[in-house]
Amino acid sequence: xxxxxxxxxxxxxxxxxxxxxxxxxxxxxxxxxxxxxxxxxxxxxxxxxxxxxxxxxxxxxxxxxxxxxxxxxxxxxxxxxxxxxxxxxxxxxxxxxxxxxxxxxxxxxxxxxxxxxxxxxxxxxx
Numbered sequence: 001x002x003x004x005x006x007x008x009x010x011x012x013x014x015x016x017x018x019x020x021x022x023x024x025x026x027x028x029x030x031x032x033x034x035x036x037x038x039x040x041x042x043x044x045x046x047x048x049x050x051x052x053x054x055x056x057x058x059x060x061x062x063x064x065x066x067x068x069x070x071x072x073x074x075x076x077x078x079x080x081x082x083x084x085x086x087x088x089x090x091x092x093x094x095x096x097x098x099x100x101x102x103x104x105x106x107x108x109x110x111x112x113x114x115x116x117x118x119x120x121x122x123x124x125x126x
Contacts (some may be wrong), residue, residue, distance in 0.1 A: 002028045002121060005046060007039040007065065008081070010056035017052060017081065017105045024107055024114050038059035040068065048076070050117045052101075052110075053088060055082035063089070066096045075124060077117035081105055 033039040053062035083103040093100040
């Protein structure tokens with residue numbers, strides 16, 4: 001089973017993103033966190049296959065969290081989601097080998113990331 005870590009400080013945003021992921025990958029299990037610290041605890045508590053991280057969060061932002069996850073899990077597919085579409089944020093996401101997904105999160109905006117992540121995970125498990 002594939003486990004997705006969904007991190008956003010907005011409960012509503014987590015619900016929307018969670019429904020989108022469920023529509024595209026109904027068999028995947030979702031673990032939610034409201035901030036970077038909760039996310040890091042979740043990763044320690046159970047295996048996580050991929051992460052969908054909000055950029056704007058109190059404390060540590062999504063790019064800082066992505067950098068920590070990338071250091072610990074170099075092959076983990078990571079998406080940064082934000083309504084803050086600036087070239088600098090997109091460039092920083094790419095530097096971390098993370099996919100940039102603009103909010104609002106929809107099936108169309110998430111489809112590419114999730115299908116690519118599924119392919120990478122299948123190839124890693126062969």
